[in-house]
Amino acid sequence: MTEAICWFNGEMMPASAARVSVLDHGLLYGDGVFEGIRFYNGRALRLSRHIDRLFRSAAAIRLAAPYDAGALDMAVHDTISAYGQDRGYLRLVVTRGVGKLGLDPSACQRPNVFIIADQLAMMSETVRHAGARTIIAATRRLGADGLDPRIKSLNYLNHILARMEAGNAGADEAILLNAVGHVAEGTADNIFIVRHGKLLTPPCCDGALEGITREIIFELAQELGIDCTETTLGPYDLYTADECFLTGTGAELVPVREVDGRPLGSCPGRIFFMLQTAFQKLIERETMARRLSALRK
Numbered sequence: 001m002t003e004a005i006c007w008f009n010g011e012m013m014p015a016s017a018a019r020v021s022v023l024d025h026g027l028l029y030g031d032g033v034f035e036g037i038r039f040y041n042g043r044a045l046r047l048s049r050h051i052d053r054l055f056r057s058a059a060a061i062r063l064a065a066p067y068d069a070g071a072l073d074m075a076v077h078d079t080i081s082a083y084g085q086d087r088g089y090l091r092l093v094v095t096r097g098v099g100k101l102g103l104d105p106s107a108c109q110r111p112n113v114f115i116i117a118d119q120l121a122m123m124s125e126t127v128r129h130a131g132a133r134t135i136i137a138a139t140r141r142l143g144a145d146g147l148d149p150r151i152k153s154l155n156y157l158n159h160i161l162a163r164m165e166a167g168n169a170g171a172d173e174a175i176l177l178n179a180v181g182h183v184a185e186g187t188a189d190n191i192f193i194v195r196h197g198k199l200l201t202p203p204c205c206d207g208a209l210e211g212i213t214r215e216i217i218f219e220l221a222q223e224l225g226i227d228c229t230e231t232t233l234g235p236y237d238l239y240t241a242d243e244c245f246l247t248g249t250g251a252e253l254v255p256v257r258e259v260d261g262r263p264l265g266s267c268p269g270r271i272f273f274m275l276q277t278a279f280q281k282l283i284e285r286e287t288m289a290r291r292l293s294a295l296r297k
């Protein structure tokens, strides 16, 4: 198995050798932001969208990354090359950096930036084929009045609690509702349902991250002529859906076969299958094309 690698503030090293201080506010308070990025054919998928979102998350928490987008783009490419595999997962993290004990970040002088390259299988192949069994978690997604769901911060505790609920219930994934009981998203993925041939997904104001895979689904649905709408959904909509699936960089596309013990209409369903096929083609199209143009340079 290839050893995980880490680009750490400009230096490449085995991930096992990379260290952050116990005084880093990223560790002490979850004060920082991150991106999960997949690469295929040795090229990161939708890298510019990930870097844009990272800078938006950082701006929202007043964190100035010590590298610009071009430098991070290059760092990502160097990390993929150093890792030496065609496919894998990257975790790009910007922490507030080392400061004093206490929440005040003003003494944190320099954010730490690191990129880990490794493999990540969020769901087993069996679940990916047969569909995920899900539960609706008792733990709720924080609303924008608490922490705006569009900020991809290092605070994942309520998602972790929801994931533990899924594990305790013998399910594969948990779905979080927001404070008023509307469907927000999965623990590390967005959610879509199909009703009468149409795709429906919760809007970000209901607690969904502005997922990059979600955005790709919007594009593919348009190409395939499938109607796709952002709308508020409740548990009833999930229980009675014709199809349901999860999307995320880590998860990729995963069909859902059950929500709270209710089997869904079909899994994997026809619309899921169309989108899955189109998604695989998009990955090949985008990553192969970029690889070839890089080779020509």
Ligand SMILES: Cc1ncc(COP(=O)(O)O)c(C=O)c1O
Binding pocket: 036, 159, 185, 186, 187, 188, 189, 190, 208, 209, 210, 211, 212, 213, 214, 247, 248, 249, 250
């Ligand atoms: C809470 C949450 N929602 C949704 C997603 C999916 O977003 P993306 O498709 O950009 O990976 C993620 C991905 O990490 C996530 O952490």
